[in-house]
Amino acid sequence: MNISQEKKDALNATLKISLSPADYQPQVDKAIKEQAKKAQLPGFRKGMVPAGHIKKMYGKSILVDEINTLLSDKLNKYIEDEKLEVLGQPLPKLDDEKEYNWDFNDEFEFVYELGLAPEFAVEFSSKDKLTQYVIKVDAETLASREKNIRRAYGKMTNPDVSAEDDVLYSDLVQLSPDGSVFEGGISNTTSVRLDQIKNEDVKKSLIGLKKGDVVTIDLQKAFENDAAKVAGLLKIEEDEAAELKSNFQLTVKNVNRLDEADLNQEFFDKLFGEGVVTTEEGFREKITEELETMMQQDSERKLQNDIYNYTLDKVQFELPDEFLKRWLKATNEKLSDEELEGGYADFAKNLKWTLIANKIVVDNQIDIKYDEVFAYAKQSLNNQFRMYSQQSLTDEQLAQYTVQYLQNKENANKIFEEVKAVRVFDYIKSVITLDKKEILFTDFNKLED
Incomplete structure (x- = not known):
């Protein structure tokens, strides 16, 4: 067996794998013998079908399956051994001029296209500046919130x-x-x-x-x-x-x-507990505090979005676009050319962010531990339960749900990626300069994302 790599440019390469009968025959013979042991054919007792009979009837399909398995194993091992950072998966390059007899004596040659990850640097410093908004409640928003609360208890x-x-x-x-x-x-x-x-x-x-x-x-x-x-x-x-x-x-x-409910002590006690608020001024201070806590989440979402866009503008590199488009088409049979062209820009943008985030994690040795993933998943599940039920779960019940949730590999990967994103944003925020700016909620809503 021979595997050779040819680089077309910094982002594209081909791998050529050559197979002789000596490379694939042992696996094929083994597969035929195993099939013979399991086969149930008329005229033969179970396990007594001659291997030659299986080879004559099913040999070519077994040969194809074993060569595909062999190619997949060798391809993945080569990529791993050579530490190639590939995007998507290798795509077989078809050659209409080559025809094989599949008679157990062919010399095979397979060529695969590779899309390679670009090389780039991510360098943030205090010279990188973004605005971090501190949102304040305006009179209109406060009055609207007060009105809604009073009507809810009216x-x-x-x-x-x-x-x-x-x-x-x-x-x-x-x-x-x-x-x-x-x-x-x-x-x-x-x-x-x-x-x-x-x-x-x-x-x-x-x-x-x-x-x-x-x-x-x-x-x-x-x-x-x-x-x-x-x-x-x-x-x-x-x-x-x-x-x-x-x-x-x-x-x-x-x-x-x-x-609207009257602003009296009975109303205040229903809302906040007995004696917590005793005046109209205290009532408005309390709902202002609650509003600004919610608005802090809006500010954080805005900051993360700004960091995302700023980073993509700052860290520039190319992708193997044509390869990636062919790969998307090959792995999504129902994807039309129009859908591909219409959605590729967003796909490329998200892929670039993923590559940048991964590099930040590696370069800065950001270690994401299971305890972080568990705590994040637990809080997310608790938020979901509270949306649909007034009755709180005990910490033990919530922990059990979290364990069950994370046993699903897809769920675990999703939460891991969310935690990783949080850690990456936290790292960038710790390095760049954040200029804090107070802004009224009504003005904040007019800002473009």
Whole structure:
């Protein structure tokens, strides 16, 4: 057997593997004998089928299988021994001019294309600067949060006349183009929340209504062609809602209003526990603190995204793009040329980040221990459980779930990669200069990612 490598350039190479009968015959003979022991053929007792008979009937398929296994083993070993950093997997290069008899005497020659990882350096210092935003609660956001909390603990009333934030419990009936009721058309009894209506003119037409009032409403205009919202109100499919052109007759059955809870001690105790908050000022300080804690997570996501883009701009290198495109096509049979071209830029961007992150881990000897992976997985699972249940799991129960979760190799790899990403971001943050800047939440939301 002979394996030779030829470098086409820094990112592309070919491997040529030459096989003679002496290289593959022992494995083929062994496989034929094992098959003979297991075979159940008419006219022969189990385990007594002659090897020659198996070779005559199944020899070529066994030969193909054994050569494929041999090639895979030798190819992987060569890559490992030569410490080649390959991207994707080796691709067999077809040669239409070569034909083999597969008669156990052929001299075989197989050629594989390799995509090689580029060589590059990652060098960060205090000269690299990024902004780390410290988000502060603005008056509008604080007032909105206060209102939502007070309404959540408020009482439902039924005023005579509708106001801006009320809910109209109504009958909706489809109308014909001439304004008459469309017989056999769409109808539904539902709650129309005025605070969700996006068009101000439509919203104004629904303010000041009382029980029994009838108005005409253009739902597409009201919700600015939000098919999901229209479909939900009418209990129809989104596709149907997107195509809907009709106006609807809205008949008010009831006006519902959620009055805000009073800012008193009973309300404060329900929210924060007995005696924790005793004044309106303390209440607003508490919800400001909670909001800014949540906003800190938004700031961290923004910083990570900025680090990601800054790093990709700073660390420049090429990829074996044409090879990678062929590899993606070979490993995804349903991938069209249009999908490949449309998605390749994002694929290449993520691959570059992976290569950079791996180099940071190796160069800086970042060691990710199982305890870190376990703790991260445990916290992630706890967050998921809390989203769906008010009842907390005990630490022992959570640990058991975590062990079971990580026994799945795919889950374990996913969590490991997430921990690695966190460690890489932490390393970069520890080296570069982060200029802290206070910003109001409303202004932060206007920033581009």
